[in-house]
Amino acid sequence: MTTSSPSFVQRYRIALLILLALVLLPFVIGLFEGASPFEVWSNQSGISRFIQGLAIEIFILALYALSYDLIFGFTGLLSFGHSMFFAVGAYLTGIALKSFGLNLGQTFGVLMLAAVVQALLFGIVLPRVKGITFALVTLGLSSVFHIVVMSRELGDYTGADVGLQGVVIPDFISPATERLRLYFITLTILVVFYLIYRRFVDSPLGRVCKAIRENEGRAQMLGYNTFLFKLAALILASITAVIAGALHTIYQPIVSPDIAGLGFTVTALLMILIGGVGTLHGALAGAAIFRLLDFGLRRYLGESASFVNGAIYVLIVLFLPYGIVGTWQLKASLSVAHMRQGWRRLLEMVGVNVERRASRE
Amino acid sequence: MAKIPAVVRSNLTVILTLLAILALFAAAASGMSWQDFIITLLRGLAVGALTFLVASGFSLIFGLLDVLNLAHGTLFMVGAYIGWTVYVRPDTFVDILTPLALIISGFTLGDVWRLLAQRVPQASLWRRVAPWIALVSGLALFFGVMRGYPIALWNMDNYAESPVTFSFLAGQGQRVIPPSATFGDASPLPAFAGLILAGMLASLGLTLTGRSDIVRKVQITWRTFAPFIGLAAGGLILFAVNEPLTVWLFTLDTNWLFLIAVLIAVLSGAGLGALMEATLIRPLYVRPIYQLMLTLGLSAIGIEMVRAIWGRPEFTMPKPALFAGSGEGCPAESLWQALQNSCSTMLFQGGRIRVYNEIVVPLIGLIVLVAVWLVLKRTRLGMIIRAGVQDREMVEALGINVRRVFTMVFALGVGLAALGGVLAAPSIGLSNTMGESFLLNALIALAIGGLTSYPGAALGSLLVGMLQQFIIKYGQIGITLPFIGVVFKPSPPVVPASTVLLMVIILLIVPGGLLGRKE
Numbered sequence: 001m002t003t004s005s006p007s008f009v010q011r012y013r014i015a016l017l018i019l020l021a022l023v024l025l026p027f028v029i030g031l032f033e034g035a036s037p038f039e040v041w042s043n044q045s046g047i048s049r050f051i052q053g054l055a056i057e058i059f060i061l062a063l064y065a066l067s068y069d070l071i072f073g074f075t076g077l078l079s080f081g082h083s084m085f086f087a088v089g090a091y092l093t094g095i096a097l098k099s100f101g102l103n104l105g106q107t108f109g110v111l112m113l114a115a116v117v118q119a120l121l122f123g124i125v126l127p128r129v130k131g132i133t134f135a136l137v138t139l140g141l142s143s144v145f146h147i148v149v150m151s152r153e154l155g156d157y158t159g160a161d162v163g164l165q166g167v168v169i170p171d172f173i174s175p176a177t178e179r180l181r182l183y184f185i186t187l188t189i190l191v192v193f194y195l196i197y198r199r200f201v202d203s204p205l206g207r208v209c210k211a212i213r214e215n216e217g218r219a220q221m222l223g224y225n226t227f228l229f230k231l232a233a234l235i236l237a238s239i240t241a242v243i244a245g246a247l248h249t250i251y252q253p254i255v256s257p258d259i260a261g262l263g264f265t266v267t268a269l270l271m272i273l274i275g276g277v278g279t280l281h282g283a284l285a286g287a288a289i290f291r292l293l294d295f296g297l298r299r300y301l302g303e304s305a306s307f308v309n310g311a312i313y314v315l316i317v318l319f320l321p322y323g324i325v326g327t328w329q330l331k332a333s334l335s336v337a338h339m340r341q342g343w344r345r346l347l348e349m350v351g352v353n354v355e356r357r358a359s360r361e
Numbered sequence: 362m363a364k365i366p367a368v369v370r371s372n373l374t375v376i377l378t379l380l381a382i383l384a385l386f387a388a389a390a391s392g393m394s395w396q397d398f399i400i401t402l403l404r405g406l407a408v409g410a411l412t413f414l415v416a417s418g419f420s421l422i423f424g425l426l427d428v429l430n431l432a433h434g435t436l437f438m439v440g441a442y443i444g445w446t447v448y449v450r451p452d453t454f455v456d457i458l459t460p461l462a463l464i465i466s467g468f469t470l471g472d473v474w475r476l477l478a479q480r481v482p483q484a485s486l487w488r489r490v491a492p493w494i495a496l497v498s499g500l501a502l503f504f505g506v507m508r509g510y511p512i513a514l515w516n517m518d519n520y521a522e523s524p525v526t527f528s529f530l531a532g533q534g535q536r537v538i539p540p541s542a543t544f545g546d547a548s549p550l551p552a553f554a555g556l557i558l559a560g561m562l563a564s565l566g567l568t569l570t571g572r573s574d575i576v577r578k579v580q581i582t583w584r585t586f587a588p589f590i591g592l593a594a595g596g597l598i599l600f601a602v603n604e605p606l607t608v609w610l611f612t613l614d615t616n617w618l619f620l621i622a623v624l625i626a627v628l629s630g631a632g633l634g635a636l637m638e639a640t641l642i643r644p645l646y647v648r649p650i651y652q653l654m655l656t657l658g659l660s661a662i663g664i665e666m667v668r669a670i671w672g673r674p675e676f677t678m679p680k681p682a683l684f685a686g687s688g689e690g691c692p693a694e695s696l697w698q699a700l701q702n703s704c705s706t707m708l709f710q711g712g713r714i715r716v717y718n719e720i721v722v723p724l725i726g727l728i729v730l731v732a733v734w735l736v737l738k739r740t741r742l743g744m745i746i747r748a749g750v751q752d753r754e755m756v757e758a759l760g761i762n763v764r765r766v767f768t769m770v771f772a773l774g775v776g777l778a779a780l781g782g783v784l785a786a787p788s789i790g791l792s793n794t795m796g797e798s799f800l801l802n803a804l805i806a807l808a809i810g811g812l813t814s815y816p817g818a819a820l821g822s823l824l825v826g827m828l829q830q831f832i833i834k835y836g837q838i839g840i841t842l843p844f845i846g847v848v849f850k851p852s853p854p855v856v857p858a859s860t861v862l863l864m865v866i867i868l869l870i871v872p873g874g875l876l877g878r879k880e
Contacts, residue, residue, distance in 0.1 A: 140861040309658075
């Protein structure tokens with residue numbers, strides 16, 4: 001008996017459902033408030049608009065978390081300088097649009113160039129240092145960038161410690177007037193990158209990256225030039241993070257220099273730890289939970305929010321050993337196995353010979 | 362051609378790097394006057410000593426336990442705040458002792474619970490739920506009792522009763538003795554009983570949550586109850602002598618009080634470290650990367666707790682009388698005279714040196730360096746630690762109880778950080794952010810010196826401290842750049858950048874750090 005592989009819709013039904021929900025989200029929220037979809041379509045202010053803003057922030061964070069998951073969760077490079085990737089994107093976009101008056105296409109070109117260059121910069125130190133030392137060197141590189149951004153000498157371009165502000169966003173993606181469009185653009189970019197990442201992770205290239213994570217020496221023994229694979233992962237992560245940074249500049253009125261600091265790298269680490277290291281949808285879920293948690297706690301608890309936040313991280317670490325998605329996957333596969341076992345035992349009790357049935361199939 | 366010794370040949374890169382640093386140092390020294398040089402040197406030593414206290418504990422913990430304790434900076438800060446409390450508000454300290462002793466006395470009964478738990482059948486629902494009920498009710502009882510416990514604290518909202526004011530008054534030598542903790546007419550007995558009960562419940566909960574696959578032989582003798590009775594009695598006696606003790610501490614010479622503050626800060630730091638390791642970090646040895654998240658979470662919690670208890674504004678801790686005088690014969694001509702007249706500053710080649718900041722702190726750093734070095738080299742614990750850093754599994758295989766050693770090392774590391782904090786408080790003051798900057802300094806120092814190397818921690822801290830202070834000094838006087846003759850003044854952001862750059866350069870030349878293990 002030949003078993004047909006499940007159809008596309010069946011296989012990805014949960015992902016497709018979530019996507020559909022996200023597409024409909026602005027309109028549904030609008031309905032709750034009494035606003036018709038047309039009103040939402042024409043970007044009238046209201047709760048829907050606010051939720052769109054929050055969702056855009058989550059999408060940007062998710063993109064950033066994905067990129068960190070690629071180099072940390074899949075390739076096993078612990079980098080403490082990841083915020084630099086994001087901040088370079090954010091600052092370059094702002095400076096290109098504001099100080100040099102480039103259009104979006106030219107800005108995009110500059111961004112791609114910068115993304116590759118900074119990945120190569122990290123690549124220079126790759127063969128020299130490993131493990132925690134790599135983390136410290138990347139921390140050093142990103143702190144230098146942070147300090148450059150904060151310095152008063154470049155204040156005309158970067159806004160020093162006040163932050164970059166006054167960037168004029170082209171009208172058709174301005175978060176003020178065309179927020180719904182920006183929402184869909186961000187969502188599309190996220191979905192596209194998620195698919196690229198899925199492809200990357202499942203490709204032979206991605207498999208070698210996982211092999212490097214598990215045991216670099218063995219991957220080398222098998223004849224792989226691990227440096228090139230790590231560099232490939234770094235470049236892809238850098239491009240993603242730079243685009244996330246560019247979206248950040250487009251959405252936020254002020255680009256704070258905090259996004260270049262160690263704290264923002266830690267944010268990425270927390271997001272993928274919450275979701276589950278080395279699972280792509282873990283990064284997405286982690287970003288959503290992180291942002292919503294932060295938002296909710298800040299709103300209802302005010303100043304003591306970070307205390308509760310910290311407590312929640314500690315609890316997650318103690319009780320959800322592999323992040324939310326990771327633990328859920330583990331439990332799910334276990335319970336499926338349990339269910340099958342129980343089902344088989346039930347059948348045997350009734351008198352059906354499971355082994356024979358299985359062989360007949 | 363003369364033969365180069367093998368030691369030199371194998372460490373050629375390191376020696377060349379060190380020579381280059383020395384040459385840079387000499388170049389830096391030649392640009393400033395002799396007096397500036399000495400003062401900058403001493404300041405560099407002071408920063409280096411404080412960094413070393415954080416870095417050495419961090420590196421011991423990382424070397425033996427493989428835990429990157431990112432809460433180390435926060436614990437440094439907590440040490441400073443606890444020391445300040447004992448020093449400026451001994452009454453609060455005395456007030457807290459009684460509840461603490463009672464809680465711990467209840468806690469020491471774990472063995473009794475273990476014996477009782479073995480009689481309850483395993484794997485029953487009751488067995489699974491009971492510990493959580495015990496823990497939660499214990500916590501609830503604790504908070505309920507503490508709400509009514511009259512501990513003399515300060516009032517953050519009222520400026521006259523804020524830590525800033527108390528600090529200022531203590532610096533002026535005016536110490537107002539606040540009324541000590543009393544229950545008024547009500548009987549304190551219910552509160553005491555409640556605290557002991559809360560401790561018992563918590564200990565019951567913790568005992569039951571632990572998997573008891575291994576049946577340990579527990580014998581109940583009078584010894585099992587001795588710590589319980591001792592601590593409970595101690596707590597009650599402390600409550601009885603609360604007032605005289607407070608008055609005695611307030612009238613005590615500030616030098617002795619400072620010593621007590623340092624001691625208490627180190628002890629409570631060590632206790633906190635042991636508690637942290639035993640309850641939170643121990644379950645995570647199998648999942649190393651999650652320790653990062655745990656310690657980050659703890660660090661956030663710690664900072665918020667400090668903000669809740671001591672408030673956000675920065676304040677200072679007055680120096681002990683021995684180093685605070687400015688009366689007759691001050692500033693002193695020599696160190697001996699400074700100590701005799703208890704001067705806060707002394708003259709050296711026309712420059713003023715602050716005795717506490719620039720002489721006492723580096724000296725204590727040096728003493729700790731030697732003391733921990735002796736512990737590592739001469740004692741059995743030190744031998745186990747050194748062996749564990751080399752190869753943990755082997756030490757375990759030799760039948761040494763690594764668990765206990767882990768807890769002790771964690772306590773030692775955090776104790777060192779707390780010592781650093783309480784020593785730093787009189788010289789740089791207390792703030793919510795003091796921990797983070799020192800943690801970053803310590804990380805850089807360790808990367809420079811070698812992550813798990815004890816002498817490396819010392820060398821790295823020294824380099825970091827020196828570099829920072831020399832850059833700050835040159836920021837004031839300006840560097841005359843060679844050949845161009847332009848005066849360049851490094852701006853404040855260059856200070857952290859310089860140490861980070863030094864770290865990156867050194868790591869690229871010697872990936873394992875200067876004195877680290879070779880891969």
